[in-house]
Amino acid sequence: MKQTKTIESNLKELELNSLLEVTEAINNNLPEESLYKIYHFTLLANLKVKKLALFVALEDQWNCKVFFGVDSEVIEKIPVRDFEGHERIQTLEDSECIDFDHIIPVMHKKQLLALVFVGDIAETDHGISGNSATTFLEALTNIILVAIENKKLARQQLEQEAFKKELEIAKQVQNYLFPKDLPATDSFEVAAYYQPHHNVGGDYYDYIQIDEHKFLLCIADVSGKGVPAALMMSNFQASLRTLARQTVDLETIVSELNYQIKFSGNGEIFITFFAAVYNSETKEFKYVNCGHNPPLFRGNKGSIGTLKLGTTVLGMFAPLPFIEIGILNDIKNFDLFCYTDGLNEAINQEEEEFGEEQIDKIVEDLIDTCPHELNETMMQAVNQFRDGKEYRDDVTILSAKFKS
Known part of the structure; x- marks a missing residue:
């Protein structure tokens, strides 16, 4: 029992450190590519996730931003659109996606931002829907993607302001x-x-x-x-x-x-x-x-x-x-x-x-x-x-x- 508590304590410490690292990266306004690299390293090195594929919804297209533990050919064959209706963590059947065990939908304000496919992930006695590594993975993904989404919105706002200034100059020229x-x-x-x-x-x-x-x-x-x-x-x-x-x-x-x-x-x-x-x-x-x-x-x-x-x-x-x-x-x-x-x-x-x-x-x-x-x-x-x-x-x- 004491050993189990120690393992869980170490896991919580790893999770906390990972959150602190991600938060610091976001506060330092690191580019999207760097955030994805931190996400990749955190899951692979700290949480010992063996297989993962992160698909992000971009302009009605699904783009794989991070993957490891599987070949690129496997990524290309994943029928991502078949899983768009999922709103909770689901166990995958062998026939659906043989290389992965679970699919994690990442939601923000009722909008589906991403789908995470994971395999060979360690679980605690609390199970997949409890305080497991998979639940933390969902939270970490959400933090990263919401930060990237906010960066995108901020960039669009700056572009719109620049365009308005350009438009005003063009109007003056045309006058x-x-x-x-x-x-x-x-x-x-x-x-x-x-x-x-x-x-x-x-x-x-x-x-x-x-x-x-x-x-x-x-x-x-x-x-x-x-x-x-x-x-x-x-x-x-x-x-x-x-x-x-x-x-x-x-x-x-x-x-x-x-x-x-x-x-x-x-x-x-x-x-x-x-x-x-x-x-x-x-x-x-x-x-x-x-x-x-x-x-x-x-x-x-x-x-x-x-x-x-x-x-x-x-x-x-x-x-x-x-x-x-x-x-x-x-x-x-x-x-x-x-x-x-x-x-x-x-x-x-x-x-x-x-x-x-x-x-x-x-x-x-x-x-x-x-x-x-x-x-x-x-x-x-x-x-x-x-x-x-x-x-x-x-x-x-x-x-x-x-x-x-």
Whole structure:
């Protein structure tokens, strides 16, 4: 009897020392890998566990984080999902898992965190459900895994805070991306509408007054969404504005923009782009379309057409395989409607797209109205069509009306 008490006393001392060691490791904020190593050593050396496999639930997958006493081939054959319904320590039948004697579910707030398979573990007279080594193993596993779970939650919180800061910076950057003032006179009016898919987006439009007679209008859409797209587009805008101060030659502008996107984006980021330069003195309207949705154009009160000439999307090839600049002469008056594909690809509850045909019809019906009214009516139509269905992409519209 005295010898039994001594054994139990020694076991309790080992268990206490193990808990102290684990607690100290957690307080020292050791990484997950170190905690698993301490867990491994404690069970193998201190508690004399002969066989063990610890499976942790991670993103709907079971990952074996610690195992010893069995080969890796045995681990791969364990049907872990068959034991997900267990909530208490269970004895395993030979047919279920021949290499292990017991399975220990590790729960936290009614959530299954892990499953521990153990074999050849020493038990006391109290049995498997009493104050045995297996019960202590359950407690030790719970402490380790809850600590790791808390570390994960803390890390996610830090990542979310960092993302919020990044998002706030991107918002501030994007506030400077679009022109603060657009022309609004009896002879020349430009109106724009912008709605990002998320808090920040990858669409861009601009109006750049080059001199007394010339101005540039443009619209662009970068592949991707969110913060990376917004930051790439801010670089694109800075490059375009710098180039526009040096030249109004559209072939030079798109060639240089393509080069910068190709190498700054490592060939993984592409931008569709449309730009037009109008000279009110010579009445010449020049444009280039780089893989963008063809804008709708009406000159001198004629019929409405599309502006398709140009090249492929920017950032895909260096140099561009071809460039064809569109030139329209004797343009005394014009109407221009540009948009990004978030508009035509908007879907309704039946997963049907708004489509280019509806856009064309609305523009044709309202081409004589002011750009602001045209944009507003277009958005009312697409919102009614969506019937609450979320947009799939950023939506940008740029409309212009010029009368000599």
